[in-house]
Amino acid sequence: xxxxxxxKAVCARPSIxxxxxxxxxxxxxxxxxxxDPNAKPKRFKYPQVYDPYGPRxxxxxxxxxxxxxxxxxxxxxxxxxxxTLTERLRHPKMQVIADEGMDLGAQGGAGAGAGAPKxxxxxxxxxxxVKLEKFDAAAKIKVIxxxxxxxxxxxxxxxxxxxxxxxxxxxxxxxxxxxxxxxxIKAAGGVAVME
Numbered sequence: 001x002x003x004x005x006x007x008k009a010v011c012a013r014p015s016i017x018x019x020x021x022x023x024x025x026x027x028x029x030x031x032x033x034x035x036d037p038n039a040k041p042k043r044f045k046y047p048q049v050y051d052p053y054g055p056r057x058x059x060x061x062x063x064x065x066x067x068x069x070x071x072x073x074x075x076x077x078x079x080x081x082x083x084t085l086t087e088r089l090r091h092p093k094m095q096v097i098a099d100e101g102m103d104l105g106a107q108g109g110a111g112a113g114a115g116a117p118k119x120x121x122x123x124x125x126x127x128x129x130v131k132l133e134k135f136d137a138a139a140k141i142k143v144i145x146x147x148x149x150x151x152x153x154x155x156x157x158x159x160x161x162x163x164x165x166x167x168x169x170x171x172x173x174x175x176x177x178x179x180x181x182x183x184x185i186k187a188a189g190g191v192a193v194m195e
Contacts, residue, residue: 128178129171129195132162132185139189146188150181168195 059067070081086093135143140162147169148158161167169192170181178194185192 126174127172128175129168130173130178130181130185131168131193131195132165133191133193134165135162135185135188135190142188143185143190146184146190150184162190165190 070078073081085091132143132147144155144158144162147153147162148155151158151161151169153161161169169185170178173181175194182192182194
């Protein structure tokens with residue numbers, strides 16, 4: 001039916017309004033209801049603390065009694081409640097987060113204070129970095145070969161790394177590995193240091 005009407009319309013060359021029908025017309029309408037000038041604003045009661053789970057039922061009498069008994073305990077006995085409950089309820093132990101590689105900035109983390117530098121001096125360093133300081137221009141190819149041997153880099157990457165000297169070649173290795181790498185670079189004609 002629509003097809004027949006369309007064919008007739010195209011053949012007779014009527015106006016677009018005749019083909020499409022009347023265009024959409026919208027008269028002006030209010031999108032809001034005018035406010036009553038005598039109405040008072042609504043006052044909402046906001047809770048003291050935002051609780052995303054909604055209101056909770058009050059605790060039972062047993063829980064209230066238990067909380068009062070815990071509050072009445074001396075501090076040294078209160079400290080034993082947490083570990084005892086953890087053991088009794090078989091909760092997994094909390095893992096200690098290592099902060100050795102983190103930059104804690106000026107505050108220095110939990111161990112900040114007067115005793116922190118002394119603790120660092122007593123602790124022996126276990127991870128070392130090898131830094132290429134310089135190399136002879138004639139021995140550049142040998143140094144690149146040695147760098148490729150212990151870094152698993154391609155020729156291009158090793159060449160770019162060596163040309164950036166002074167640069168760190170390997171990080172977080174043992175003292176023996178660092179000494180071994182330093183000897184190899186020295187034999188090839190470069191100067192490396194351990195940090």
